[in-house]
Each structure stands twice: as C-alpha cells, then as structure tokens.
Amino acid sequence: xxxxxxxxxxxxxxxxxxxxxxxxxxxxxxxxxxxxxxxxxxxxxxxxxxxxxxxxxxxxxxxxxxxxxxxxxxxxxxxxxxxxxxxxxxxxxxxxxxxxxxxxxxxxxxxxxxxxxxxxxxxxxxxxxxxxxxxxxxxxxxxxxxxxxxxxxxxxxxxxxxxxxxxxxxxxxxxxxxxxxxxxxxxxxxxxxxxxxxxxxxxxxxxxxxxxxxxxxxxxxxxxxxxxxxxxxxxxxxxxxxxxxxxxxxxxxxxxxxxxxxxxxxxxxxxxxxxxxxxxxxxxxxxxxxxxxxxxxxxxxxxxxxxxxxxxxxxxxxxxxxxxxxxxxxxxxxxxxxxxxxxxxxxxxxxxxxxxxxxxxxxxxxxxxxxxxxxxxxxxxxxxxxxxxxxxxxxxxxxxxxxxxxxxxxxxxxxxxxxxxxxxxxxxxxxxxxxxxxxxxxxxxxxxxxxxxxxxxxxxxxxxxxxxxxxxxxxxxxxxxxxxxxxxxxxxxxxxxxx
Amino acid sequence: xxxxxxxxxxxxxxxxxxxxxxxxxxxxxxxxxxxxxxxxxxxxxxxxxxxxxxxxxxxxxxxxxxxxxxxxxxxxxxxxxxxxxxxxxxxxxxxxxxxxxxxxxxxxxxxxxxxxxxxxxxxxxxxxxxxxxxxxxxxxxxx
Numbered sequence: 001x002x003x004x005x006x007x008x009x010x011x012x013x014x015x016x017x018x019x020x021x022x023x024x025x026x027x028x029x030x031x032x033x034x035x036x037x038x039x040x041x042x043x044x045x046x047x048x049x050x051x052x053x054x055x056x057x058x059x060x061x062x063x064x065x066x067x068x069x070x071x072x073x074x075x076x077x078x079x080x081x082x083x084x085x086x087x088x089x090x091x092x093x094x095x096x097x098x099x100x101x102x103x104x105x106x107x108x109x110x111x112x113x114x115x116x117x118x119x120x121x122x123x124x125x126x127x128x129x130x131x132x133x134x135x136x137x138x139x140x141x142x143x144x145x146x147x148x149x150x151x152x153x154x155x156x157x158x159x160x161x162x163x164x165x166x167x168x169x170x171x172x173x174x175x176x177x178x179x180x181x182x183x184x185x186x187x188x189x190x191x192x193x194x195x196x197x198x199x200x201x202x203x204x205x206x207x208x209x210x211x212x213x214x215x216x217x218x219x220x221x222x223x224x225x226x227x228x229x230x231x232x233x234x235x236x237x238x239x240x241x242x243x244x245x246x247x248x249x250x251x252x253x254x255x256x257x258x259x260x261x262x263x264x265x266x267x268x269x270x271x272x273x274x275x276x277x278x279x280x281x282x283x284x285x286x287x288x289x290x291x292x293x294x295x296x297x298x299x300x301x302x303x304x305x306x307x308x309x310x311x312x313x314x315x316x317x318x319x320x321x322x323x324x325x326x327x328x329x330x331x332x333x334x335x336x337x338x339x340x341x342x343x344x345x346x347x348x349x350x351x352x353x354x355x356x357x358x359x360x361x362x363x364x365x366x367x368x369x370x371x372x373x374x375x376x377x378x379x380x381x382x383x384x385x386x387x388x389x390x391x392x393x394x395x396x397x398x399x400x401x402x403x404x405x406x407x408x409x410x411x412x413x414x415x416x417x418x419x420x421x422x423x424x425x426x427x428x429x430x431x432x433x434x435x436x437x438x439x440x441x442x443x444x445x446x447x448x449x450x451x452x453x454x455x456x457x458x459x460x461x462x463x464x465x466x467x468x469x470x471x472x473x474x475x476x477x478x479x480x481x482x483x484x485x486x487x488x489x490x491x492x493x494x495x496x497x498x499x
Numbered sequence: 500x501x502x503x504x505x506x507x508x509x510x511x512x513x514x515x516x517x518x519x520x521x522x523x524x525x526x527x528x529x530x531x532x533x534x535x536x537x538x539x540x541x542x543x544x545x546x547x548x549x550x551x552x553x554x555x556x557x558x559x560x561x562x563x564x565x566x567x568x569x570x571x572x573x574x575x576x577x578x579x580x581x582x583x584x585x586x587x588x589x590x591x592x593x594x595x596x597x598x599x600x601x602x603x604x605x606x607x608x609x610x611x612x613x614x615x616x617x618x619x620x621x622x623x624x625x626x627x628x629x630x631x632x633x634x635x636x637x638x639x640x641x642x
Contacts, residue, residue, distance in 0.1 A: 049625070165548050169512065172541040176519065176534065183530040190534060191522055221572035221603055222565040390603035391611070394596040395618045397576055401583065401592070402622055406632050411584050418580055422573070429562055430508050448533040 005127070008356035011056050012364070020057045021361055024064020025368040031065065032072020032088075039069030040328045041216065044208040045399055047335050048406040055339040056357045062332055063361040064368065070308050071115035071369045078107045078300075088307065090275035094292060094299030107300055112374040113246060114253065114301040118308030119366030121257035122264060126312040127359045129265075130319055131348060140321075143454035143465045147474040149447035152323035155481045157436040164485040166432045174440015175447065177202055185452065197412040204334045206404055206413045207441050210420025212327070213400050215428045218421070221393045249301045252282055256302045260309020265316050278306025312362040319343050319355060322446060327435035330442045504562070506552030512545040571602045587637020593619045 011017065031042035042065045050058035073088030078095035091111060098107040140148065153175070157167030180191045181201030192198040256278035263274040282302035283292045292299050315332065317323040322343035324330035333343060341347055347355050404417045424434060451465075458464030466475060519538045523531040563569050579595040596615040605611055626632040 052631075165544050165551065169541060169544045169548065172537050172544065175537045176541070179534045179537070183527075186527045186530040188526045188530040190526060190530060191519065193522075218569055218572055219564070221568045221599075222563070388600075388605055390605040391596075391600045391614050393572065393603065394599035395614070397579070397599075398592045398596055398618060398622065401580060402588065402626055402632075402634060405583075405588070405634065406626065409633065411580075411635065414580050414583070418576065430504055451533065452529065 003352075005356050005360070008353045008360055011353055012060075012357045012360045014056075016054070016057050017060045017357075017361070020053075020060040021064045021365050021368060022372075024061035025068040025365050025372050026064075027061075028065035028068020028070075029072035029075075029369070029373055030068075032069030033075040039066050040208075040331055041213045042069055043328060043331045043335065044205065044212055045403045047205050047208075047331070047338060048403045050335065050338070055341060055351075055354050056361075058335065058339060059354070059358040060361045060365075062335055063358065064365040066328060066332065067115075067119050067308065067311055067362065067365040067369060068372070070119070070311055071112060071304070071373050073307075074111035074115065074300075074304055075108065078111060079104055088275070088303075090279045090303035090307070091300060093279065093303070094294070094296045095303075097293070097295035098297070098300065101295055103295070106297070109244075109374060110249070110297055110300045111304045112369060114249065114256075114304040115308040115373065116366055116369045117249075117253045118257055118260055118305035119311055119369065120363060121253075122261055122309045122312035123359060123363035123366055125261045125264075126315055126319075126362060127356075130316050130359070139470050141454070141468070142450040142457065144468060144470045144474065145322075146447055146450040146454060146465070147471050147478070148321055148323060149443045149450065151474050151478050151481065152317075152321075153436065153439055153443060153447075154478050157433070158481050158485055163431065164482075166430075167436050170427065170432045170434065171436035171440045174437035174442075175444040176440075177207060177437070178441045178444020179448065184449075197410070202416065202441070203407055203413060204337075204441055205407050206417050207420055208331055208334065208438055209400050209404050210417040211424035211427075211434050211437055213396070214417070214421025215425040215434075217393050217396050217400075218425050219428075220389045220396075223389050249298065249305075251285075252298050252301045253305050255281055255285070256305035257309040260306040261313040263306075264310035264313025274310040275303045275307035278302045278309075308366070311366075312359070315362070319347060322443075324439060324442065327438050330435070330438045333442055501557040503552035503555045503557050505555070506549045509545045509549035509552060512541060512548070516542045516545065568603060572599065575599050575602065583637075584635050585637060588634040589619050589623060590637060592622070 027046075028039060028042060032039060043062050046061060046065060050061065053061075074091045074095065077088040077091040078099050095107045095111065098104065153171040154168070157171040158164040176191075178201075180198055182189055182192070182199050189199060259278045259281060260274040263277065279292075279299060279302050282298055283289050286292065286296075286298065288296075314324070314329045318329045318333050320343070322333065324333045336343065336347075341351055341354060400417065401414055404413050405411065407413055427434060427437075454465055455462070466472060516538050519534065523534055523538075575595065575598060579591055579599075582591045582595075593615050596618055597611050600611045600614070601608070626634060
C-alpha cells in the first residue's frame with residue numbers, strides 16, 4: 001500500500017491534476033449550492049468532457065466535484081432552507097434557524113469545517129481499508145460476483161426510497177436497459193428493433209444524464225412559475241474567524257465521521273442516512289437536546305460531517321468489488337470504466353498509481369473545501385444564487401445536449417437522453433428511486449457475464465451457483481436485506497395494533 | 500373508482516414486460532435467459548404493485564406541479580434538439596436559451612440575450628476551443 005501511495009504522489013501534484021482538483025472543487029461547490037443540481041448530475045455532465053484527459057486529471061476533477069458538491073449543498077440549506085443536495089436536508093434543521101437569527105455566516109463556517117473534517121476522515125478510511133479489502137475479493141469467482149451484484153442491487157433498491165417494490169422494479173428496469181444491443185457471446189440482437197444505433201447498446205452516460213439531469217431541470221422550470229422569475233436571492237455577508245471555537249466540535253466530528261464511514265461502506269445507504277444518523281446521535285448525546293432544531297451549532301456540525309464522511313467511504317465497495325454504494329459512486333464507477341479502469345483486485349495491481357492517486361485526490365479536495373468553501377464561496381454564491389430558475393433551466397439543458405452529443409458525436413444519443421429524461425420525470429413523480437436504475441445499467445453487464453460464465457464453468461449445473469461458502473454468505477445477506485422491509489412492516493403493525 | 504397511479508404504472512410495466520418477452524422470440528436461449536429472468540421478476544413485482552395500488556385511494560394532488568411551464572419546457576426542448584442538427588448547435592442553443600427563459604417568465608430581454616450569448620460563448624470556449632469537439636455546425640457554417 002505504502003509503495004502505491006508513494007508512487008502516486010508525484011502524479012497527483014502535477015500542475016494539470018492540481019488545476020483539475022481546483023476546478024472540480026469550485027465547480028462542485030457551485031453545483032451543490034444550486035437547488036436541483038447534484039454531484040451526480042455534475043459528474044454525469046462532466047464525464048463526456050473527460051474522454052480526452054489523462055485518467056488522473058479526470059478523476060481529480062470528479063473527486064473535486066464530489067466533495068465540493070456535498071459541501072455546497074449546505075449553502076442554500078442554511079440560507080434558504082432549500083437543501084442543495086438530498087444529503088443536506090439534515091443541515092437545514094439547525095442551519096436555517098441560525099441564519100434566521102443572523103448567524104448565517106457562522107453556520108456556513110461550521111458547515112465548511114465539518115465537511116472538510118468528515119471528507120478527510122473518509123478519504124483516510126478509503127486509503128486504509130480499500131487495499132486490505134482487495135485481498136478479500138480474491139475469494140470471489142464468477143458465481144460469487146453474480147451474487148454480489150444481486151446483493152448491491154437489492155440493498156440499494158430496498159434501502160433507497162420508501163417502497164422496496166418500486167426500488168426493485170427500478171433496478172430491473174436498469175438491468176433490462178443494460179441488455180440492449182448485440183449479445184457479446186451469441187451475437188444475437190436484443191431489444192434493438194433492427195436499429196443500428198442501438199446495436200452497440202445504450203451508453204451509460206446517455207442513460208445517466210437523461211434520468212438524473214433532465215427531471216430536476218423540468219422541476220426547476222415548474223418552480224419558476226411559483227416564484228417571480230427575475231427575483232434576486234439572499235446575499236451572504238462576509239464572514240471572519242473560520243476556526244473560531246473549533247475545539248467544541250471535536251467529539252461531534254469523531255462521532256459523525258465514524259457513522260458516515262460505516263454508512264458509506266454499506267451499499268445503498270447514502271449521505272442522507274449518514275447525515276440524519278449523525279444528527280440524531282449528536283442530539284441523543286447532547287446535554288441540551290431541546291436546543292436542537294432551534295439553531296444548535298453542533299447539530300449543523302454533525303449533519304455536515306456525517307454527510308461528507310460518507311463520500312470517500314462509499315467508494316470502498318465501488319473500487320474493490322465494483323459495487324457502488326450510491327448513485328454518484330455509480331457514475332464515478334462509470335467514469336473509471338470509460339478510462340479503462342476495471343474495479344477489483346486488478347485495479348490496484350495494474351493501475352496502482354491511478355487508484356492511489358485518486359484516493360489522495362479525495363483527501364486533497366476535502367482540504368480545498370476550506371479555502372474555496374470558507375473563503376471564496378460566500379462571495380461567489382451571492383451572485384450564483386441570484387440566477388433565476390427561468391434562466392438556469394435552459395442553460396443546463398443546453399449543457400446536457402452538448403455533453404451527451406460529445407460522447408459519440410451522435411444526435412440519436414441526444415434523442416435517447418430526452419426520452420430518458422421524460423421517463424425519469426415520470427418515475428420521480430411516481431416516487432420510483434432513480435439510483436437503482438443507474439446501478440442496474442452499471443451492474444447489468446457484470447451480473448449477466450458472471451452468471452453465464454459461472455454456468456459455463458459448472459457445465460450448466462445450477463447448484464454450483466450456490467455451492468461455495470462465499471456465495472452462501474452473500475445469498476444470506478440478500479435474504480436479510482429483502483426481509484428488512486417485511487420485518488419493519490410487521491413491527492409497525494404490531495405497534496399500531498394495541499392502539 | 501379511479502385507479503391509483505401505482506396501479507396504472509404497474510399496467511404500463513406489464514405491457515413493457517409483454518412487449519419485451521415478445522421481442523425475445525427467435526433470440527437464442529442463452530442470450531435470452533438473462534433478459535427473461537429480469538422480465539419475469541418485473542412481471543411479478545408489477546402485479547404486486549398493481550395489487551398494492553388497488554388497496555389505496557387515488558391521490559388528490561396533480562401529477563405535475565405546473566403543467567403550463569412543464570409543457571413549454573418539454574415542447575421547446577423537443578423543438579430545440581430537433582433543430583440542433585439542421586440549424587447548428589450554437590445558433591439553436593442561443594435561440595433556445597433566450598426563448599425558454601422568456602417563455603418561463605423572465606421578462607428582461609437584455610439580460611436574457613446577454614446570458615444566452617455568454618452561455619453559448621462559454622460552451623464554445625470549453626468544448627470547441629479547449630477540447631476540440633466538433634458540434635453540429637448546421638447549414639450556416641457547414642463547409
């Protein structure tokens with residue numbers, strides 16, 4: 001591990017990579033601060049741009065966007081009670097009351113410092129835990145990988161959203177999209193409708209941009225009707241003393257970082273859950289729980305630290321097993337694949353300089369948040385948040401079109417993106433989680449190829465799929481994940497009955 | 500009695516499953532196995548969702564939040580992406596940004612035009628000047 005880290009350091013500090021991290025962090029903070037835009041969308045829009053880049057430059061930019069956006073979500077959450085990202089919802093609980101009483105600058109400072117601490121702790125966990133986990137992956141053959149893919153899909157489908165049936169349907173839809181095109185083994189066309197444009201399959205960027213980027217834009221356009229289309233937004237006041245009174249947050253940061261890291265490693269749990277659990281734990285441990293929800297500084301620190309401590313940790317299963325822990329890591333995984341980097345043990349062996357470099361970039365971009373978030377962002381966002389929804393929506397649409405067109409120089413891809421945008425909007429309105437679709441598209445190929453490979457190795461004997469101990473453990477985990485909503489429903493009924 | 504949205508969505512999914520199953524006819528068994536597994540699972544889940552919808556009352560809130568703005572945005576976006584190839588990316592985008600912003604209620608023509616020009620200029624700078632991407636030139640600039 002240390003050799004890999006030392007080899008990666010010179011590459012990380014090349015000027016192109018430093019520039020990419022800086023641009024990514026600033027861009028991420030801007031994206032996270034704009035309601036309706038997310039890190040997922042930012043990286044999805046960015047991926048086509050990275051085709052011509054060196055892998056480390058592209059990954060540095062993605063790391064910056066990821067960390068920056070997770071902090072940026074706190075800005076509108078504190079100022080306007082609009083969470084810039086879903087994970088920033090917990091920040092609004094105490095951040096907004098602080099802003100209401102005139103402490104917006106202080107709330108943003110706490111958010112910035114806490115995001116940095118959480119992000120750094122998470123990156124260190126990624127560096128320390130990912131390499132040993134690679135050894136574990138050597139126990140995995142095709143059958144085991146198939147079950148791991150099923151586990152990842154099931155856990156994300158069940159844990160995200162309130163309705164596990166909708167989550168599983170969304171995952172199946174993603175898997176189905178992944179089968180479009182010519183079958184690599186038999187050469188048969190599947191779901192191509194004799195259209196040559198579909199023979200090569202659906203490009204993951206096209207699906208991601210359509211499903212994730214377009215529905216928020218349509219909603220942004222709808223929102224423009226509610227508000228005065230040209231009205232200005234709140235202006236931040238300049239703030240001083242970024243590190244003022246930081247020692248009172250040390251316990252909060254340790255607790256929230258641990259919660260965020262553990263949640264991050266679990267596929268499907270996500271930053272929102274990490275932020276809420278951290279906030280709840282902080283409130284539970286506080287001597288003054290009544291002050292929570294009324295502008296408690298530790299409440300803001302816990303939510304933001306927990307939220308950012310999930311970031312790099314969510315990459316641990318993505319890099320070692322190819323199982324992304326969240327939608328944004330699924331897209332980063334897509335970015336890795338586009339640059340020819342296949343997750344798993346071979347990634348650490350064949351591309352150690354890139355993968356360790358990426359881990360260091362996650363750490364550095366966490367630190368960059370202090371400068372760009374705490375010092376620069378307050379002035380920048382006074383202007384960016386003034387962009388009216390009516391103007392923001394068409395600009396982002398134009399960006400999506402150019403981004404998707406650039407993937408394969410194909411207008412057909414743009415038409416597909418538009419179609420997926422409409423599907424994504426309907427799914428969003430029907431409360432289908434979109435992350436399982438993304439995971440389905442990303443994991444579909446892996447699941448199918450490993451299933452078929454396992455059956456070929458076993459000469460068609462299906463029992464071989466469940467014969468190894470690792471397979472049985474993963475299957476047991478799948479059963480537990482699927483049983484969670486049933487048990488939860490049974491418990492809820494049991495509690496309701498006596499009333 | 501009006502069906503719950505979930506039940507209607509489940510019926511659409513069942514139609515998708517039937518269409519997918521039909522489309523797989525003639526495909527070799529091994530190539531069709533995985534998609535059929537998924538379609539089978541989707542069919543079962545859709546039936547569960549349909550039944551769940553039957554037990555619930557239809558929601559009172561409308562499916563879309565603001566139908567007029569949504570229709571304007573979707574309609575203009577459709578026209579825009581159809582126009583990109585013949586008209587060229589930059590002319591089409593300049594007009595689209597300005598027209599959609601105005602249609603959504605931003606009644607400050609100078610700001611709208613300036614923002615549209617800055618946006619298309621920024622895209623040109625990043626995609627064409629910096630990354631040498633060739634975007635659809637359209638009839639005006641096609642050589």
